[in-house]
Amino acid sequence: MNKKDFILSLFFPKRCKFCEKVIDYREHICKECEESLPIIEGDVCSKCGCEKAFCNCGEKSRYYMSVCAPYYYSGPPREAIKHLKFRNAKHLADGLADDMVSCFNERYKDLEFDFCTFVPAHKSTIKMRGYNQAELLCRSFSEKTGIPFSDLLQKDFKTPSQHTLNESTRKGNLLGAFSLRHKMKESIRDARILLCDDIKTTGSTLDECAKTLLINGAAEVRCITLCVTKNDKK
Numbered sequence: 001m002n003k004k005d006f007i008l009s010l011f012f013p014k015r016c017k018f019c020e021k022v023i024d025y026r027e028h029i030c031k032e033c034e035e036s037l038p039i040i041e042g043d044v045c046s047k048c049g050c051e052k053a054f055c056n057c058g059e060k061s062r063y064y065m066s067v068c069a070p071y072y073y074s075g076p077p078r079e080a081i082k083h084l085k086f087r088n089a090k091h092l093a094d095g096l097a098d099d100m101v102s103c104f105n106e107r108y109k110d111l112e113f114d115f116c117t118f119v120p121a122h123k124s125t126i127k128m129r130g131y132n133q134a135e136l137l138c139r140s141f142s143e144k145t146g147i148p149f150s151d152l153l154q155k156d157f158k159t160p161s162q163h164t165l166n167e168s169t170r171k172g173n174l175l176g177a178f179s180l181r182h183k184m185k186e187s188i189r190d191a192r193i194l195l196c197d198d199i200k201t202t203g204s205t206l207d208e209c210a211k212t213l214l215i216n217g218a219a220e221v222r223c224i225t226l227c228v229t230k231n232d233k234k
Contacts, residue, residue, distance in 0.1 A: 013025075014027070016028075016029045016030040016033055017029055017080065017092060017095030017096060017098075018030075018033040018076035018077065018079060018080045019032070019033055019076060019079060019080075020083070020089075020092075021033075028095070028098075029076075033075075033076040036075045036076060037071065037075065037076060037077070038071050038072035038073075038074045038075050038077065038230075039070065039071060040069060040070060040071060040072060040103075040228070044068070044107070045057060046065075046066035046067070046068070046107075047060070047062060047066065047067070048067065048203065048228070048231060049067040049068055049069050049200060049225070049228040050072075050228060050230060050231050054230050054231045055231060056231045057231075062203060062207050062210070063207050063210040063211040063214055063221065064195065064203075064206055064207060064210035064221045064222060064223050065220050065221065065222050066107075066222045066223070067200055067203065067206065067222070067223040067224070067225065067228070068103055068104070068107040068108065068223075068224055068225075069100075069103060069200065069224065069225045069226060069227055069228045070099040070100060070102060070103040070226065070227075071099070071226060071227045071228075072227060072228060072229070072230045073199055073201075073227035073228065073229045073230070074230070077096075077226060077227050078227065080092055080096060081096075081133070081198050081199060081226065081227065084096070084133045084136070084198070085129075085133045085198065086129075088130070090131060090133075090136055093133065093136035093137050093139075093140050094140045096137060096226055097137050097140035097141045097144060098144070099226065100137065100141050100196070100224055100225075100226055101141060101144045101145055103224065104141075104145065104224055108194075108222065108224070111192075111222070112192060113147050113192050113193065113194045113222075114148070114188075114191040114192050114193065115147065115148050115149070115150040115152065115188065115191055115193050115194070116138055116141060116142050116145075116147045116148070116149055116150070116193070116194040116195075116196055117138065117149070117150050117151065117152040117153060117193060117194075117195055117196070117213075118132065118134040118135045118137070118138035118151075118153075118195070118196045118197065119134045119153070119195065119196070119197040119205055119206065119209055120132065120134075120135075120153045120154050120155045120178065120209075121134070121155060122155040122156075122157065122158040122159075123155075124158050125158070133198050134196060134197045134198055135151075137196055137197075137198060137226065138196035141196060141224075147194060150184075150187070150188075151181065152180060152181060152184050152188060152193070152213065153178050153179070153180060153181065153209055153212060153213070154178065154179055154180075154181050155177055155178055156176075156177060156178065156179050157177060159174060159177055174204055174205060174208040175208070177208065178208055178209050178212045179212060180212060180213070180216045184216075185216050185217060188213065188216060188217055188218045189217040189218075190217065190218075190219045191217075191218050191219060192218075192219055192220050192222075193213055193218050193220070193221050193222075194221075194222055194223070194224060195209055195210060195213070195221055195222070195223045195224075196223070196224055196225070197223070197225045198225060198226050198227065199225055199226065199227045199228070199229070200223065200225045200227070200228045200229070201228075201229045202229075206223045206225075209221075210223070
């Protein structure tokens, strides 16, 4: 970091992108968060995004071809998502997108995409929260990677939150909930699309979005999220 950045840090202290604790201007995260990051590494299952030691997806079919994420949904990344999602901490999206880009460069380095898009929220959620955290992450990700951003999907009706449901009812909860935005069909014909979200739990939300894109002519859909929920049951 140069002298200009140092001087700026005197007036605008740098903060950890996970817990927002003030840190040294040469650092990106605090030592406490760095030591407890639930990093996904090693041999990873492309279908569920977990390390294969925790994979239990078996023969379960998906409309999306693969998913990847830098972290499990626990510790500092979980707290950062809560702040981003529920406490108006929109400024966190840019730093968190950096970690998604690093994951992308490792897991999808040999792939090309025509667009990146995001899991949409219902208009009532946007009205209440003021923004969609998945869109913030996707826009920042697009700027950093150069993959064109496109607002492709919309959520047509409000559904119960996925985290309140068990796995067997999550997929049915979203059936028909998403559609392609008006006049976007021609633009995605035969397109390779990267779908972004903040968290992947069972994958039902990503799968329903991927199905909508494929039905409307996309060639393939792959996914990237900041976090995935660890599969603790074998």
